[in-house]
Amino acid sequence: MHNDLVAALDIGGTKIAGALVGGGGEILRRCRRPTPAREDGATVMAAVRAVLDDLAADAPLWERVIRLGIGSAGPVDASTGVVSPVNVPGWRDFPLVDEVGLAVGALPVVLVGDGVAMTAAEHWLGAARGRANALCMVVSTGVGGGLVLGGRLHPGPTGNAGHIGHISVDLDGDPCPCGSRGCVERIASGPNIARRALENGWRPGPEGDATAAAVARAARAGDPVASASFERAARALAAGIAATAALVEIETAVIGGGVAGAGEVLFAPLRRALSDYATLSFVRGLEVVPARMGADAGLVGAAAAAQAFSGAVGARPPASSV
Numbered sequence: 266m267h268n269d270l271v272a273a274l275d276i277g278g279t280k281i282a283g284a285l286v287g288g289g290g291e292i293l294r295r296c297r298r299p300t301p302a303r304e305d306g307a308t309v310m311a312a313v314r315a316v317l318d319d320l321a322a323d324a325p326l327w328e329r330v331i332r333l334g335i336g337s338a339g340p341v342d343a344s345t346g347v348v349s350p351v352n353v354p355g356w357r358d359f360p361l362v363d364e365v366g367l368a369v370g371a372l373p374v375v376l377v378g379d380g381v382a383m384t385a386a387e388h389w390l391g392a393a394r395g396r397a398n399a400l401c402m403v404v405s406t407g408v409g410g411g412l413v414l415g416g417r418l419h420p421g422p423t424g425n426a427g428h429i430g431h432i433s434v435d436l437d438g439d440p441c442p443c444g445s446r447g448c449v450e451r452i453a454s455g456p457n458i459a460r461r462a463l464e465n466g467w468r469p470g471p472e473g474d475a476t477a478a479a480v481a482r483a484a485r486a487g488d489p490v491a492s493a494s495f496e497r498a499a500r501a502l503a504a505g506i507a508a509t510a511a512l513v514e515i516e517t518a519v520i521g522g523g524v525a526g527a528g529e530v531l532f533a534p535l536r537r538a539l540s541d542y543a544t545l546s547f548v549r550g551l552e553v554v555p556a557r558m559g560a561d562a563g564l565v566g567a568a569a570a571a572q573a574f575s576g577a578v579g580a581r582p583p584a585s586s587v
């Protein structure tokens with residue numbers, strides 16, 4: 266019997282997932298609860314504790330856990346262990362690491378943003394594996410991301426580095442909820458793809474599905490307004506990716522999240538647009554690929570980040586990320 270497992274939490278606006286993750290990224294136990302996102306902070310924390318209790322209920326496995334990683338919707342502040350997820354109003358400057366620490370006793374706890382967690386997973390076992398310099402992105406309800414630089418996860422001082430969703434790519438563009446204008450997220454997130462299609466005359470089918478997935482189906486069927494909305498999203502993503510490549514010389518951009526499920530409806534215009542924006546010799550070879558870790562990226566990545574950043578004695582990053 267080894268002490269070799271990492272407990273992982275993936276905390277978002279709709280669900281709180283937990284897992285016990287083995288040294289090869291395998292998930293040995295998992296559970297999830299809906300996030301009571303409209304309740305007060307203590308109620309949300311009670312749901313987190315319930316997930317931890319579910320994990321600990323398998324005593325022989327729980328005894329093997331050596332640390333705990335948390336990937337949380339942001340903003341987070343990994344330096345202080347505090348989170349203020351936009352979609353969980355009851356948590357503002359909420360001391361998540363301290364609260365989780367009370368629940369798990371002596372286990373070291375590592376917090377990162379959900380974009381950084383996804384990046385850790387893709388770098389460890391997914392589409393950025395073996396890449397020394399990569400930008401990994403989640404394009405769904407929002408747009409998040411993280412960076413691998415020089416072969417290592419680069420979370421930045423507060424755990425938010427690579428947050429490409431709030432790079433401005435349209436100087437005089439629409440106001441973004443973050444306070445800026447013309448952000449990548451304001452153009453390329455799923456709700457914004459759907460909003461723009463509706464504003465330009467696209468109408469959902471009789472089933473009433475007005476999500477970005479429905480817009481993608483319409484685009485695939487040849488609807489020009491639906492295609493144009495994805496084209497615009499692709500250009501925003503390409504401009505953000507090209508800017509990142511020029512700044513830090515990434516070789517790969519990995520794109521996951523629900524909107525990436527549109528497949529070539531998104532990736533074909535994205536690759537075309539990238540050739541418009543990524544023009545300098547050192548960024549021209551940049552590749553754009555779909556993410557591979559799917560819905561478990563947050564959990565596996567939280568475990569990988571805990572391994573990489575735990576200050577505990579004997580802590581070692583996963584072999585593939587050093």
Ligand SMILES: [Zn+2]
Nearest residue numbers: 431441443448
């Ligand atoms: Zn913004």
